[in-house]
Amino acid sequence: MGKKNKKASSHQSPVTTKNRSIKRSKSKQQPALRKRKTANWPLTALAGFGMALTLYLSINYWSGETPLYCAEGSPCDIVQQSHWGTFLGLPTAFWGFLTYSLLVYIGFSVRKPEKHWKSAWILSLVGLGYSVYLTFVSHFVIDALCPYCLVSLTTMVAIFGTINVQRPEGMKSFQITQWVFKTAVFTILVVGGMHLHYSGFFHPTAAQEDPYLKGLALHLNKKGAAVYGAFW
Numbered sequence: 001m002g003k004k005n006k007k008a009s010s011h012q013s014p015v016t017t018k019n020r021s022i023k024r025s026k027s028k029q030q031p032a033l034r035k036r037k038t039a040n041w042p043l044t045a046l047a048g049f050g051m052a053l054t055l056y057l058s059i060n061y062w063s064g065e066t067p068l069y070c071a072e073g074s075p076c077d078i079v080q081q082s083h084w085g086t087f088l089g090l091p092t093a094f095w096g097f098l099t100y101s102l103l104v105y106i107g108f109s110v111r112k113p114e115k116h117w118k119s120a121w122i123l124s125l126v127g128l129g130y131s132v133y134l135t136f137v138s139h140f141v142i143d144a145l146c147p148y149c150l151v152s153l154t155t156m157v158a159i160f161g162t163i164n165v166q167r168p169e170g171m172k173s174f175q176i177t178q179w180v181f182k183t184a185v186f187t188i189l190v191v192g193g194m195h196l197h198y199s200g201f202f203h204p205t206a207a208q209e210d211p212y213l214k215g216l217a218l219h220l221n222k223k224g225a226a227v228y229g230a231f232w
Contacts, residue, residue: 033113033170042162043107043120050100050155057093057148061085067148075144082142084134084198092134096152099127103159113168122183124160129187130194131156137198 060067061080070076079085087095102123110116131153138145167176196202 033168036111036113036116039109040107040116040120040166043159043166044104046155046159046162047100047103047107050152050159051097051104053148053152053155054093054097054100058091058097061091061093069147076146076148078144079138079142079146079149084137084142087194087197093148095130096127099123103127114171114174117163117166117168117171120159120163121179122186124156124163125183126187126190128153128156128160129191133191133195 057067057080059065066072066077067080070080085092103120106116106120106123110119131149134149135145135153138149
């Protein structure tokens with residue numbers, strides 16, 4: 001009997017070993033991500049502030065009014081009236097409003113963790129890239145800085161930082177290095193396309209103009225200024 005028991009135990013040992021290995025592999029698997037029970041309030045609050053700011057600037061643009069602390073002829077006004085103040089016929093601030101609105105929607109309504117994080121990451125990265133580009137142009141090309149633009153840039157930096165901190169653990173087949181590379185390339189292509197638009201690549205016949213002088217000319221035109229001269 002003792003020999004039979006030993007043979008039975010030796011016969012069953014591979015099966016039990018296999019079962020144990022399966023149990024161990026299952027225990028090592030990361031648990032499925034659970035849906036968010038509440039909205040992402042930090043993201044929603046920051047994006048909501050950006051919405052209010054850009055909506056205010058858009059309304060002022062369409063109504064022809066000057067924003068607060070942005071007197072006519074000031075660096076702020078020069079930037080708003082420059083070639084970069086609009087994109088595809090709409091004020092740049094309105095495109096910012098759409099971006100912040102989508103971020104509010106993601107923060108409030110999208111509850112699947114992986115979809116929530118990836119959508120917010122891509123959108124905030126593109127928004128950040130565009131804000132950095134416009135700030136660069138304002139400082140080095142137009143030679144004027146708009147405080148509203150700087151506030152929007154700061155808001156987008158805060159949003160992107162918040163998204164980075166909130167990255168969920170346990171996303172399937174996710175590699176952060178590849179993800180950063182792919183989204184960075186996508187952002188460069190989007191911002192690069194916008195730059196080509198502003199530089200007149202798609203409209204070669206568009207006249208080149210000094211951005212600062214254009215803004216100043218629009219300011220003088222609003223004031224009804226006239227230049228008189230005489231020739232002999």
